[in-house]
Amino acid sequence: MQPGELLKPGLYSAAPNDRAGATVRLKGGRCRCGYFFFPMQTYGCERCGSHGDALTPCELSADGTLLAEATVHLHADKNRPTPFTIVKVALDDGPVIRTLLAEDSAPVAPGRRVTGRLAPVGQSESGETVLDLRFSIAS
Amino acid sequence: MTRSLNELRPVYVVGIGWHRYQNPSETPYVELGLTAIRAALADARVEWPVVESTYVATALLGMASGRPMLRHLGATGAPLMHVENASASGSTAFRHACIEVASGISDVALAVGVDKRNPVRRPDTCLGNLAEDAIVPFTHFALLTNEYAVHNNASTEDIARVAVKNHRNGAKNPNAQRQQERTLDEVLGGKRVSGSLTSLQCTPIGEGAAAVIVASEDGIRRLGIDAGRAIRTTASVGRSERVYPPGAGFDAALTKETADLALAQAKLTPKDLDIIELHDAFTVEELHYIESIGLCPEGHGVRMLKDGALDIGGQCAINPSGGLIAMGHPIGPTGIGQIGEIVMQLRGEAGPRQHRGARIGLAHMVGVGAVCYVHILQR
Numbered sequence: 001m002q003p004g005e006l007l008k009p010g011l012y013s014a015a016p017n018d019r020a021g022a023t024v025r026l027k028g029g030r031c032r033c034g035y036f037f038f039p040m041q042t043y044g045c046e047r048c049g050s051h052g053d054a055l056t057p058c059e060l061s062a063d064g065t066l067l068a069e070a071t072v073h074l075h076a077d078k079n080r081p082t083p084f085t086i087v088k089v090a091l092d093d094g095p096v097i098r099t100l101l102a103e104d105s106a107p108v109a110p111g112r113r114v115t116g117r118l119a120p121v122g123q124s125e126s127g128e129t130v131l132d133l134r135f136s137i138a139s
Numbered sequence: 140m141t142r143s144l145n146e147l148r149p150v151y152v153v154g155i156g157w158h159r160y161q162n163p164s165e166t167p168y169v170e171l172g173l174t175a176i177r178a179a180l181a182d183a184r185v186e187w188p189v190v191e192s193t194y195v196a197t198a199l200l201g202m203a204s205g206r207p208m209l210r211h212l213g214a215t216g217a218p219l220m221h222v223e224n225a226s227a228s229g230s231t232a233f234r235h236a237c238i239e240v241a242s243g244i245s246d247v248a249l250a251v252g253v254d255k256r257n258p259v260r261r262p263d264t265c266l267g268n269l270a271e272d273a274i275v276p277f278t279h280f281a282l283l284t285n286e287y288a289v290h291n292n293a294s295t296e297d298i299a300r301v302a303v304k305n306h307r308n309g310a311k312n313p314n315a316q317r318q319q320e321r322t323l324d325e326v327l328g329g330k331r332v333s334g335s336l337t338s339l340q341c342t343p344i345g346e347g348a349a350a351v352i353v354a355s356e357d358g359i360r361r362l363g364i365d366a367g368r369a370i371r372t373t374a375s376v377g378r379s380e381r382v383y384p385p386g387a388g389f390d391a392a393l394t395k396e397t398a399d400l401a402l403a404q405a406k407l408t409p410k411d412l413d414i415i416e417l418h419d420a421f422t423v424e425e426l427h428y429i430e431s432i433g434l435c436p437e438g439h440g441v442r443m444l445k446d447g448a449l450d451i452g453g454q455c456a457i458n459p460s461g462g463l464i465a466m467g468h469p470i471g472p473t474g475i476g477q478i479g480e481i482v483m484q485l486r487g488e489a490g491p492r493q494h495r496g497a498r499i500g501l502a503h504m505v506g507v508g509a510v511c512y513v514h515i516l517q518r
């Protein structure tokens with residue numbers, strides 16, 4: 001079986017053949033000033049304004065601490081059927097990110113340790129499983 | 140050397156007007172805007188040709204919407220410009236109208252906000268994101284509600300009481316979109332939106348217009364405007380989001396630094412404030428922002444709310460207009476409508492919503508980006 005196709009390969013990566021998606025790393029960046037950010041960009045550092053060579057790609061761990069969660073009951077975009085849960089996570093490597101909670105995750109609450117994994121979210125035209133980042137309670 | 144607004148020549152609000160905020164309708168924006176402007180001109184008892192400059196706040200109408208509206212007042216050739224600053228568009232237009240008059244470039248300027256509900260188009264930075272399409276504003280604030288509730292041990296009921304108060308205030312405001320009192324059970328029992336937020340804890344989608352006319356002392360004298368009804372703008376501050384320390388939410392931090400600068404500019408403390416109109420698009424914001432403005436320590440907002448300290452007639456009336464939750468939030472008009480409400484209150488003309496003895500009011504808006512604007516008005 002193929003390892004699956006990443007929905008947003010510009011934002012995260014996983015080791016080949018990792019079907020469980022547990023080795024996911026976020027494609028962040030680091031500025032010469034020490035500021036970590038996500039996603040990687042070369043426009044300039046939000047903290048100090050440096051750009052170009054001052055900004056380098058930096059893989060970030062998908063482990064973090066939950067800051068907040070909200071289950072959405074009403075959403076206009078039919079591509080996102082409700083309910084789904086949004087989590088706000090302070091990554092151990094610095095940046096705060098917001099994304100979806102895995103559908104099979106145990107309930108979360110602020111302060112809990114969470115971790116990002118790749119989860120199947122559909123099929124590509126060529127029949128491959130499409131994987132996207134989802135957070136769940138750290139095991 | 141630079142100067143703040145209150146170090147320039149004094150600037151006063153001399154006229155206020157609205158087109159009621161309402162559910163989306165067939166009424167053209169031109170009619171909404173003209174109704175508010177004509178009401179403000181009538182309130183100031185001046186004619187349109189005395190207006191030397193116009194700032195049109197609008198976020199959703201499309202390019203160059205001002206002139207097709209203003210020409211129906213008689214095309215005087217006076218300059219106009221459009222201001223788009225998300226939810227803070229109206230507050231920003233007001234700030235620049237004040238600056239123009241305070242600087243001496245004009246004696247009389249108009250800030251008018253008008254909007255109808257249209258699809259919001261956001262810019263494409265070409266940076267990827269994980270799931271921003273799934274995180275609309277009410278979910279941003281549902282996350283903030285969860286954080287606030289956990290940090291401060293506040294219950295869903297505690298936070299929902301903000302909506303009960305603001306619907307009560309809005310019920311007495313003929314310009315409000317929602318003019319119906321609601322019980323705590325009604326607020327909590329409404330349609331669930333996101334997290335613990337229910338529909339009556341969220342600002343409604345709507346349309347409307349608000350206008351204010353500002354003038355210098357020279358203008359007031361020359362035009363014979365009633366100086367007794369003129370309310371001075373004693374502080375104006377605009378800020379945008381910085382990088383805050385890890386763990387610090389930008390919403391509260393940005394409001395705190397903007398409000399601190401405005402209070403310092405007017406040489407006031409939070410205790411001096413009689414009235415605050417603030418950005419309560421979602422209930423939790425009101426608690427966050429009164430704490431950020433410094434009305435009480437962090438986490439004490441619920442107690443003030445339950446004690447009635449934030450009611451009309453309480454220690455400091457918060458959102459006597461009904462706020463964004465009840466009066467509504469048609470985007471462009473909102474920040475200008477807040478100024479109008481404070482002026483009405485400081486004149487003592489707010490009728491059944493009057494907060495007795497009101498002398499000092501603060502208007503606060505945030506807009507996605509994030510930006511924050513704070514104005515202080517004094518009798």
Ligand SMILES: [Zn+2]
Binds near residue numbers: 045046049
């Ligand atoms: Zn930097």
